[in-house]
Amino acid sequence: MEEQKTIENRRHIYIFPVFVLVLVISAIFNLSIGTAEIKISEILGIITGRISPEIVESFILLKIRIPRLVAAILGGGYLAVSGLLMQVYFRNPIVGPYILGISSGATLAVGIVMLSALSLGFAGVSPYMTVFAAFVGACVVMIIVVFVASRMKSVIALLLIGIMVGYIASAMTDMLVAFANAEKIKGFVLWGMGSFSGFSWNEIYIMLVAGGIMIIGVYLMSKPLNAFLLGEDYAQSMGVNIKFFRLILILLSCALAALVTAGAGPIGFIGMAVPHMTRILFKTQNNRVLIPACMLLGGIMTSICDLIARTAFSPAELPLSSITAIFGAPIVIGLLVKRRYSL
Amino acid sequence: MNRVATGINSVVEMKNLTVGYGIKEVLTGIQANISRGQFVSLLGPNGVGKTTLLRTLSRHLQKIEGNIFINDRPIERYGQRELARNLAVVLTSRINTELFTGFEFTAMGRHPHTGFLGALADRDREKVWEALRLVNAVNLAERQMDQLSDGEKQKLFIARALAQEPKIIILDEPTAHLDLKHQMEIMAILRDSCREKGLTIIASLHDVGVAARVSDQVALIKDGAVVAWGRPEEVLTGTNVSELYDIDGAVYDRTIGTLEMKGGSGTKKVFCVSGAGTGATLFRFLSKNGINIATGVLNDNDVDHHVANALGAHIISAPAFEQITEEMISNCAGPIREADYVIDTGFPVRAANRMNTELITYALAQGKPVFTLRKAEDAGRLLKTDSGNLVACQSEVQLLDKLGAMVTTQGSGVRSLNE
Numbered sequence: 001m002e003e004q005k006t007i008e009n010r011r012h013i014y015i016f017p018v019f020v021l022v023l024v025i026s027a028i029f030n031l032s033i034g035t036a037e038i039k040i041s042e043i044l045g046i047i048t049g050r051i052s053p054e055i056v057e058s059f060i061l062l063k064i065r066i067p068r069l070v071a072a073i074l075g076g077g078y079l080a081v082s083g084l085l086m087q088v089y090f091r092n093p094i095v096g097p098y099i100l101g102i103s104s105g106a107t108l109a110v111g112i113v114m115l116s117a118l119s120l121g122f123a124g125v126s127p128y129m130t131v132f133a134a135f136v137g138a139c140v141v142m143i144i145v146v147f148v149a150s151r152m153k154s155v156i157a158l159l160l161i162g163i164m165v166g167y168i169a170s171a172m173t174d175m176l177v178a179f180a181n182a183e184k185i186k187g188f189v190l191w192g193m194g195s196f197s198g199f200s201w202n203e204i205y206i207m208l209v210a211g212g213i214m215i216i217g218v219y220l221m222s223k224p225l226n227a228f229l230l231g232e233d234y235a236q237s238m239g240v241n242i243k244f245f246r247l248i249l250i251l252l253s254c255a256l257a258a259l260v261t262a263g264a265g266p267i268g269f270i271g272m273a274v275p276h277m278t279r280i281l282f283k284t285q286n287n288r289v290l291i292p293a294c295m296l297l298g299g300i301m302t303s304i305c306d307l308i309a310r311t312a313f314s315p316a317e318l319p320l321s322s323i324t325a326i327f328g329a330p331i332v333i334g335l336l337v338k339r340r341y342s343l
Numbered sequence: 344m345n346r347v348a349t350g351i352n353s354v355v356e357m358k359n360l361t362v363g364y365g366i367k368e369v370l371t372g373i374q375a376n377i378s379r380g381q382f383v384s385l386l387g388p389n390g391v392g393k394t395t396l397l398r399t400l401s402r403h404l405q406k407i408e409g410n411i412f413i414n415d416r417p418i419e420r421y422g423q424r425e426l427a428r429n430l431a432v433v434l435t436s437r438i439n440t441e442l443f444t445g446f447e448f449t450a451m452g453r454h455p456h457t458g459f460l461g462a463l464a465d466r467d468r469e470k471v472w473e474a475l476r477l478v479n480a481v482n483l484a485e486r487q488m489d490q491l492s493d494g495e496k497q498k499l500f501i502a503r504a505l506a507q508e509p510k511i512i513i514l515d516e517p518t519a520h521l522d523l524k525h526q527m528e529i530m531a532i533l534r535d536s537c538r539e540k541g542l543t544i545i546a547s548l549h550d551v552g553v554a555a556r557v558s559d560q561v562a563l564i565k566d567g568a569v570v571a572w573g574r575p576e577e578v579l580t581g582t583n584v585s586e587l588y589d590i591d592g593a594v595y596d597r598t599i600g601t602l603e604m605k606g607g608s609g610t611k612k613v614f615c616v617s618g619a620g621t622g623a624t625l626f627r628f629l630s631k632n633g634i635n636i637a638t639g640v641l642n643d644n645d646v647d648h649h650v651a652n653a654l655g656a657h658i659i660s661a662p663a664f665e666q667i668t669e670e671m672i673s674n675c676a677g678p679i680r681e682a683d684y685v686i687d688t689g690f691p692v693r694a695a696n697r698m699n700t701e702l703i704t705y706a707l708a709q710g711k712p713v714f715t716l717r718k719a720e721d722a723g724r725l726l727k728t729d730s731g732n733l734v735a736c737q738s739e740v741q742l743l744d745k746l747g748a749m750v751t752t753q754g755s756g757v758r759s760l761n762e
Binding site: 223226 | 424428451452454
């Protein structure tokens with residue numbers, strides 16, 4: 001029996017380094033390509049301080065490209081982990097924060113806060129406030145979806161409910177925009193299309209610290225998350241406190257999605273597609289492997305999509321969600337078509 | 344032997360237990376005491392509350408009233424993880440097993456024993472291999488779960504429960520949807536787990552015969568209550584089983600442990616001279632084809648007697664181990680005269696039943712067509728006759744064919760045979 005002990009899946013040992021390498025390559029492209037080309041040597045020089053921060057390239061890199069890149073990598077990773085949590089919770093591979101309308105709920109809540117602040121004459125809203133508003137909006141939609149889903153067992157019904165609730169939230173956001181003063185809302189409309197541009201370092205720190213804590217929390221929960229793969233009844237029979245765990249699961253997935261949405265607006269399909277891609281690549285459902293894999297691959301996919309959105313028709317910039325949808329939507333269709341198991 | 348020694352302390356005890364959903368009571372007043380190493384089967388029609396009781400015992404459902412004790416401690420005083428170390432389940436719910444190998448799936452059972460992040464230690468791996476060996480599924484360890492048959496999957500579900508190292512396993516319909524081979528294999532695995540590992544098993548089953556063979560206790564559940572709970576030998580009587588399932592068309596025979604379909608109400612009548620088990624298969628065939636059976640003279644400890652009785656045949660009986668008497672033989676005369684055919688099943692002739700051969704001679708004398716499974720020369724020697732009405736058949740199959748052909752050509756049977 002000795003030789004049988006090494007049977008467990010060990011693919012992650014060589015896939016993780018590849019992920020890190022690809023992420024680094026993507027980061028380099030993101031930093032150097034653009035309306036102003038910046039060479040790798042220049043990038044290194046600016047970061048290490050050898051090149052004066054006074055020149056234009058330094059400004060572009062430090063104030064625009066690096067924050068945008070970091071936001072895209074973190075945001076993509078958080079969305080992917082948020083989607084992974086939802087997929088575990090609903091035991092359904094086709095859900096994510098965008099498809100279930102969670103992002104739309106967060107957008108609506110942020111819209112309400114931002115536009116009412118503007119109409120009351122405030123110059124802007126603190127990032128803490130938008131994050132909190134996004135979290136509340138995300139939770140409200142999640143509660144609705146969870147409640148309705150508990151009465152229907154079908155995968156398709158769950159998707160449709162999410163999409164419909166998302167539509168309602170988007171419609172309300174549109175109405176809000178229609179009533180608001182056209183000039184003031186320009187920024188809001190741009191944000192509402194989803195983009196990682198315009199992140200301040202302050203916002204990045206919030207994202208890094210708050211999100212980092214949550215990701216560590218999620219990773220520490222990977223054991224009960226794995227038990228959950230067999231369904232609530234089995235998870236409970238293996239010692240998981242279901243009520244508590246369900247609540248934490250929902251709160252964390254909403255908070256991660258809200259954190260990203262508050263800063264970048266709704267970004268589609270990353271949260272749904274990336275967890276699925278990691279499962280295929282690693283050939284496992286083990287969340288202890290999938291959580292870090294989602295962080296890395298979410299960062300890779302989002303930074304690549306952002307690069308395409310920014311450079312494909314430069315100087316015009318495409319909405320990020322249109323790029324993510326082009327690779328994400330076919331994955332949804334593929335999953336629906338080949339679904340071999342019924343849930 | 345080890346069961347006798349350890350059977351004293353109760354592992355699961357139910358006191359005046361009422362189970363159900365919310366305020367809707369499904370089963371009330373359940374009393375039971377289950378010891379270490381016992382196999383307990385719950386029997387009853389679908390939807391009667393077997394699953395409700397099982398889910399209450401596994402604490403997936405809140406009990407409504409009464410008490411459940413696990414190892415003499417109230418179930419509600421267990422922490423979730425502590426309960427998981429004592430009790431594992433095998434449920435009927437469908438699970439997405441995509442991307443799980445057999446080993447990985449079984450290893451999920453180690454959950455209540457592993458550390459904070461759930462990494463497997465060497466001891467955990469050993470336990471997983473041990474569980475796989477117990478269910479004869481070592482060969483499935485590297486296979487992908489979603490490519491396995493239902494029976495193979497079920498073995499891994501049981502291995503997962505065993506890997507949890509519980510003292511009790513609760514199974515809901517563990518053999519539903521399985522082929523015969525896997526049904527038998529799974530039941531054998533479960534029974535061995537009780538006998539060898541001292542596990543206590545509580546399972547809902549749908550096969551009375553299987554339950555009778557493996558269980559130490561059976562619970563018959565019907566109409567909101569446990570109508571009987573005890574040893575299968577006491578509880579599983581023909582009447583109890585028929586009442587439990589409201590069966591009219593079949594009879595359970597405790598001795599042979601199977602359910603027999605009652606005979607049809609056809610017009611054809613056959614008298615079988617049988618004994619020592621030579622008639623059982625034949626009776627089932629005749630009964631299946633709607634032929635009324637009369638048989639005799641049979642000792643009432645004969646397998647043929649049990650099968651014939653369960654099939655609702657008319658039997659001329661003799662007490663067990665007793666000589667067949669003149670009087671019994673003469674009681675057969677009427678049924679033989681009424682029969683369309685007479686069958687000699689080729690029963691072994693010994694001192695006690697020698698007189699049965701006279702029945703065949705009598706039937707021939709009455710001009711009845713007689714089918715015999717004896718070799719022609721044996722039949723001739725035994726019956727001291729070579730009547731043209733005696734049809735020798737090489738085998739049971741041939742007899743069934745010949746008889747079948749005759750029965751389907753309604754009414755013309757006797758004439759065509761005489762020609």
